[in-house]
Amino acid sequence: MPLRGLIFDFDGLIVDTESAIIDSWQTIHREDGISARPEVLHALVGHVGIETDIWDAYPQTRDRVLLEQRHRVLARALMAAAPVRPGVADLLAEARAAGLRLAVASNSSHSHVEGQLSSRGLLAFFDAVLCREDVPLGKPAPDLYLAALARLGIPALDAIAFEDSVPGHLAAARAGLRVVVTPNPATANHEFPHATVRWDSLQSVTLGLLSGLTASG
Numbered sequence: 001m002p003l004r005g006l007i008f009d010f011d012g013l014i015v016d017t018e019s020a021i022i023d024s025w026q027t028i029h030r031e032d033g034i035s036a037r038p039e040v041l042h043a044l045v046g047h048v049g050i051e052t053d054i055w056d057a058y059p060q061t062r063d064r065v066l067l068e069q070r071h072r073v074l075a076r077a078l079m080a081a082a083p084v085r086p087g088v089a090d091l092l093a094e095a096r097a098a099g100l101r102l103a104v105a106s107n108s109s110h111s112h113v114e115g116q117l118s119s120r121g122l123l124a125f126f127d128a129v130l131c132r133e134d135v136p137l138g139k140p141a142p143d144l145y146l147a148a149l150a151r152l153g154i155p156a157l158d159a160i161a162f163e164d165s166v167p168g169h170l171a172a173a174r175a176g177l178r179v180v181v182t183p184n185p186a187t188a189n190h191e192f193p194h195a196t197v198r199w200d201s202l203q204s205v206t207l208g209l210l211s212g213l214t215a216s217g
Contacts, residue, residue, distance in 0.1 A: 003211045005101040005159035007148045007177070010113045012164040012184040014088050017116070019185050020078035025054065028070055034058060084120055085182070087202030092125040094207055101152040103128040105144040105161070128152060140167035145175035160210055162202070166190050178213050
């Protein structure tokens with residue numbers, strides 16, 4: 001099958017915002033002399049709608065609202081400084097020049113994803129941006145990827161998804177897509193049983209290499 005489209009996750013895949021969230025959370029614990037357990041946030045990467053107290057190391061009397069405010073301010077600053085992950089911009093440029101259809105499928109909000117893409121000059125590459133407001137269920141349900149395929153007007157067999165998290169790669173596989181997984185530091189030790197391939201990054205990944213994945217079955 002010819003390769004006609006690419007669908008990208010955002011957080012942790014295009015920009016490593018997930019490490020920004022975890023690093024800022026650990027910094028706040030450290031500033032307050034509280035021992036943080038990174039696995040608390042690592043377990044949430046790629047998920048949406050999970051109710052948990054990420055400040056469980058603090059006494060219950062500690063104001064969670066103030067902790068969240070501190071976390072949000074610091075995380076936003078770290079996200080703003082985070083670079084585009086290696087190889088992403090080059091692949092987007094090559095795909096756009098070749099006439100491929102491009103989309104984002106993210107569990108995050110439109111304001112977050114489009115703001116982050118726009119600030120890095122990447123938003124114009126994409127024909128569609130699908131976010132959690134657009135579908136009944138987020139990842140690991142396939143809804144976001146199915147919606148992206150519908151918006152692009154191409155079948156799953158003609159496209160490739162790019163993910164960095166377990167629920168994200170499962171969502172893409174459930175939508176019938178081949179999935180390239182490039183973990184970030186928060187997911188480097190996770191298992192990805194539904195990945196078509198797993199690479200450290202998209203550095204030096206070309207359309208020729210990706211076309212080989214669609215031609216293989």
